[in-house]
Amino acid sequence: MPPGPKRFLFKNIALAKPSGAVLINQDILVEDDRIISISHSKSAEARAATTLSAAAAAAAATARSFQATEIYDGRGKLALPGFYNLHSHVPMTLLRGYGEGLPLKKWLFERVFPFEALLTEEDCYWGSLLGIAEMLASGTVSFSDMYLLTPGIARAVRESGIKANLSHGYSTAPKSKGFSDSKAYEGTRFLIDAARADKSGRLIADAAVHAEYTFGEERFGRQIADFCRREDLRVQIHLSETKDEHEACKVKRGCTPTAFFDSCGLFDTPTIAAHGVWLEDGDLDIFAAKGVSLAHCPVSNLKLASGMAPVQKIIDRGIRVCLGTDGAASNNNLNLLKEANLASLLQKSLTGDPLALGPAKLLELACRNGALAQGRADCGALEEGMKADIIVFDLESPRMQPVYDPLVSVFFAADSRDIVLTMVDGKVLYKNGKFTTIDIVRVMAEAERIRDEKLRRLEGK
Template identity: 40%
Template sequence: MKTLFSHVDILINDPKNSVIQNGYLGVDDDKICYIGREKPADPYDFTKTLDNCLIVPGFYNLHTHTPMSILRGLGSHLPLDQWLEQVIFPIEAVMEQPDYSVGSRLAMMEMLAGGVVGFSDMYHHPEYYVGDVLRSGMKANLCEPIMFINGDMLKKHAEKIAHSVGFFQTYHGESNGRLRIDFAIHAEYTSTEETVRGYGQKCLEHGARMHLHMSETRKEHDACKARYGVTPAAWFDRLGVFENPTNAAHCVMVEENDMKIMHEKGVTAVHNPSSNLKLGSGIMPIRSMMDHGVRVTIGTDSSASNNNQNLLEEMHLTALIHCGVQRDPTVLSPVEVIRFATRDGAAAQGRENCGSLAVGNQADFAVIDLDKPHLQPILDYPSLITYSAQASDVAMTVVDGKILYDHGEFLTIDADRVRHDLKACLKRRF
């Protein structure tokens, strides 16, 4: 099936983020088959006219925990360790399959309504909601993280590792590769050397990607140094984890040598500004990372610590805070921020031909309604997206050529059902 999106501005994700005005974007099945100013000569099955709209490459949310949407905002104003131990872990201990499922669906609705086409999720029991993710039509990297705080760590880790590997073997590459399965280590402080070494080796054997939390807080970072004499990045590297393509969330406390390791081993940093600010953790040294050649991407983290799944808001914050903190408006440009959220995000999920609008690439994009007072006049498109656009300006989200969200309607997720299931979940849990 071929669909032509017509009379629309198109932000090409080339190095300059150049724009085609009042142009045409053709989609053949799941791929982009035409981009241009002139109407294509060949026939299309459907034409969608998008006056006063801008097509942008779809956004990638590189770090979230979707089921935690049911815990939105719980335990605000507590430091990370107390927040986890006193508020989050006790509820997680009693969560059941329907809770995971509705939380994940709610997060996916929020992401789709904000132009997100792909996300990297880390949470227990991904088998509880993998069906929801597949049905949503979104691109996702799921994983079963290795994590234990108390008790017989090694025995529990062995069970988790078997489960994590089994999950990879069952689901990796499902739905023409829309679903990918990563390996995941929750963090240094919830692991042991023995587990991490063995699990990292297993990841290598399976040719998978690794997802982990790293140096999120000063306390975590310093405790690792006290325990092992090295930073979390050096510890993971020493244990062979970084032989795998790795995405490290947070990286707030990373040091000079950590950045050298990350560059050398190709570790991607996932910036989560809202979560780090809200939990008082600090701010990732993004410019320094970039200067060291480290790839940077953007994530929301969970709705329990953010408290939403609004990637445009994270892009806005990313563009603002580093310039402010460093008292230098040249620290980061809107073009760079858009690249983090699109091309670099897709690449860090291990996806080819995704994250930019080009003929032959997967047809993943968001349509922004420009007919809003805060989006006029349009003098600089990258600035408009980074500094002015709101998630609520997204009119349509398309993944692999399929419209998943269209002017307030979710075409693959039953919104009424989510409302109903959420009520039942809240009754059970609170």
């Protein structure tokens, strides 16, 4: 007889609805990879659950009625849909902290690029696992990534159980014949096949344009736009991250980076643009008309002194805004909770309005908006029928006590250590500091080995 569906019951837990409203004493029943019911815990059971033994009895009774295979005692806990990290370069965990304290160009050309030139697929696999572990432990259930050596990253995604939209960044080489002649084309084709072979739907192939300042003629833009339409791909791109890049484009091409890529037809395909610090009103018109989503990366923007994106203004234009960390080399964490907190503080300061980007809005940016921007319509909300991507905060953490409004506690008081469980597609991947699919001791040892090996080669020893 084939095994029955696998069930997991969160019992007596508080949960945040997509509106930001928090319901208490809820039962969330997960069957295989989906939430199949959300209901109020029976009031008699809730009363009985005032003692541990009574709670165990109630849980056992519920287990029989639901045939649940696993029950999680949710008292004192809050469930949220997991976070979506919409901009990362995950293997760059291997460069976390490398070459700090140098000016931007020196750091890139004398540290980052020579280090990256030595990376192998195997290195990227270990670096990705390290980044994925950090993301799972800080509540991220899905990420969008732009890098190279994508087979190593895809392998880490498959093995770890996290979700990801992976892409290979396209920069045009000086004598390039076109997109189909590029390494990015090869990398993207690999990802398309890998995503097709992955029946779970967790792995999605995206295309990626690195940025305007590493891009040649308009015809290359048309080629990748045509390719995306043919293959039904989304696009990731760095856009107007720094003032220099934005202004230089206007001098060189006579228009902003957004207007340039729009003229190539790139935004006729769903696009996630990272940063957008220097977007102008005309650029926002294009974003609104073409449905481009913005991945706001506040920590990276502050750390690299790129500036502060006018996110509240962008939201007010009806543009979808999500959150991203950027790579660990320019952050130096992959912690979306930190991004959400900083995003809110920055907008309060920029707008002079202490109500800007409140907790309900942050929930939307961090969860549902990210899922929609990745093309995952059945993710990013705790509702019946949605994918079971669920993270649990311990409301009894001293950092969050006493609790008046649980979402305020999450976004303004908690840190990622208060996340005690991360579930992706109905599978618990992280619980109470332990990973169920990642050998974190081995991963850290490999990261140290890779660091030592690269440093030896870079320093010619």
